[in-house]
Amino acid sequence: MTLSLPAGPTVHVASEVFPFSRTGGLADVLGALPAAQAAAGQPTVVVTPWYQGLEDAAQVQLVETLTVEGVGAVRLGHERRGGVDYLFLGLADFDRPGLYHADDVRRFSRFGCAVVPVLQSLGVQPRLLHGHDWHSGLVVAHAQLSGWPTVFTVHNLQYQGRWPLYEAAEWMALPGWALGPDGVEFHGEANLLKSGLMFADRVTTVSPTYAQEITTPEYGEGLEGVLQRLEREGRLHGILNGLDLERWNPRRDAYVMNYSGLRGKSGNRRRLRAEFGFDRAPILGTVSRLADQKGMDLLLRALPELVGSWNVVILGGGDPVLEAAFAGWGYHPRVAFKGGLDEALAHRIYAGADMFAMPSRFEPCGLSQMIALRYGTLPLVRETGGLVDTVPSSIGFTFGEATSEALLSSANEALATRADRAEWERRVREGMALDFSWDASARAYAALYADVLAGRG
Template sequence: MHVVHVASEVFPYSRSGGLGDVLGALPAQQAKLGAEVTVVSPWYASITEPVREVWRGELNELPRDLGEVRVAEAVREGVRYVFVGLSVFDRPGLYHEDDVYRFSMFGRAVLPVLARLRLLPTVLHGHDWQAALVVARARLARLRTVYTIHNLQYQGKWNMYEGRYWTALPEFAYGLDGLEYFGEINLMKGGLNFAHQVTTVSPTYAQEITTPEYGEGLDGLLTRLSIEGRLSGIINGLDQERWNPRSDPYVPSFSDLRGKQAATQALRKEFGLDDAPILATVSRLAEQKGMDLLIEALPELVKDWNVVVLGGGDPLLTAALTGWAQHPRVAFTQGMNEPLSHRIYAGAYAFAMPSRFEPCGLSQMIAMRYGTLPIVRETGGLVDTVPHDVGFHFRDATHTALKAACDAALNTPPAEWARRVDHAMSLDFSWSGPARQYLHLYQRLTGQ
């Protein structure tokens, strides 16, 4: 079986968040289980990992003014990585305001590139809206397709006039059963309609997105897919080697609560914190992540906690946290910093995830692996991954509910806390189970 994953980012070559982490780990695990696996992603100007150019030329399937296409390869952990170089990806960074155009060009290039390299997929597996056009084109080419929603909020919408020209699909594809969405094109809707099977990254999120509250305008379509048996949830895994407190190069190694104390003291020293427990978060700064709730709760939280935040995003939230960083019990570092994130996960006492919605989430899994207990809102993958006898849950998306859950954590007796930490560090979040679930799904689709 040859599985071809298509995604806008893949760790360690390109990454802005959880999508890149998933594509860095899931294909490798599938390769270990015996599948032939290829990952196709853009060849961004910012990629610094070594890759080898294998083809260069023009593709008839693309507009001529796009110029030459460059294709590179790399092999890592038994997985072939194919990078499609287009002029629209020559800018610094991964994402820009014209991404619907950029990923439409990418979507038109993927299948011709695979044909040039003689890489015929048994199953093509597209991820999020940036790969939706590839899924639609693969279905039209009679390939078996799986489409995974990592975050339904971002759908790839544009006006119909330019969108039709960019995507260049047959006329029937722009109807209600295709890409049309209130007079616009919607790439994600096209992926949902054309895929043989749709998955999302946790069972609870798969249920939530069939409701108006979480369905982002596509709840009707998703409900139909669910009724037809074409929608399911498979929880994400975690790269157990990259996130391993016993061998992490960025923190003092430890395997239990007692050993964790060295990491906690190092984090206190790094940020000049006092002896109050450390509440941390590593997150994109967005209302989806509930970061505004955390900021609203800060006046009360700093009475009992040190608060450490690492992340970037919304300018207003960034400005608010920058102001709060003047407080002796608040430490804020803007942007993403891989070594620092490891030190925070390892050294914190508890980890806050007050998300309004959370398709799966990796941070809570990482935190538990490092013995840092999550304080989470009951939604999506947080429900599916954080046991009630490990973390602390709250229902309402309010700063008062978040503060109450933090109080419950703070008032937990030491013996009970130690038991929760031991349980957290024993949980298995490896990719082995999810990778097998996806392979079984492919087998059902193909009869192999």
């Protein structure tokens, strides 16, 4: 197979890309942003690992098998979809079930060493390379060392890709100076996220508020000093994520009773009530990873009082202790819990619930609150990160302290507001009318890219 790629593309590199591979919001962003850029006329390529079994879910065609020095054989797969060229790199390290494993620093270091040589072998000269999260931090370093303009986006600072430096140094193929404090070294460890921060021309986060928060000790995950330096140098920016409005569209959603206003939503509420045997009390829903970041322990501690006024439906997996604790509420007629992922149920919750709980301790951007608003479900969120940037206080319900008491207070405020039907319906209508399309975000990235290229002369 002969592969023909566009000249001067923007190249995105990420560990997961919807609809090919997904564990969370990173994949959703990589499924939407490149497509928006391609629709705006920018040639766009996405590079991601070729995970085992991926060819079963997509029309990936094997282009050739390359040999990359220090990495070995790399299978190159390709699919073109929606104006975007997707390249899949198949390394032996990824030939196992699942996306992520305990040795991911080694796996993604080898992937990071392969991306630039593969693109060069294809004759690709990127207009700019855009890496996403720690998995691409080494790619950004190698791209910068090859003279390519780069942008690096932090989707979640908590995950950094750290490993003892004496061992990881053998995997990264970097010059000696790049292994020091001005490169990947961080307190005696290799830190692949720091690699992206240090080598990129510009660093972005996925919301303006999160960009401010991560320069503080509370949110900086130990890297606040590096991020403060980037901020002083004008290299740190916050660009709010958008939402895939085709995938999340209550008018055409195959998983729900389609609707465009309040009347149609009521049918989905009735169906959700019937599915779980709920009574006529309003429904509070959540779709979330069960993790400390997401504040799901706050929701758990608030349940005894919440069920006095709300039916509660929870979908999610993660922390086994939280899973067991939520499952333990299965006896209660006003609580429904399902562990793990269930795409269809997630859509039904967004469409059928009255309110959506997102009590995150920190939230780089978050997509769930935007989906909830689009489906006419008012968010109950903590005032942090992207939740501040996307949930107006005149529409949703917010609280400041990361406590179950603060959550309950906001839920009670919502309950009192719901008694005023006209006010509740105003909030729902205005929430559904908010514009979360990728257009504005794509324009912001285009301006940032232009700034990087201008700085390069």
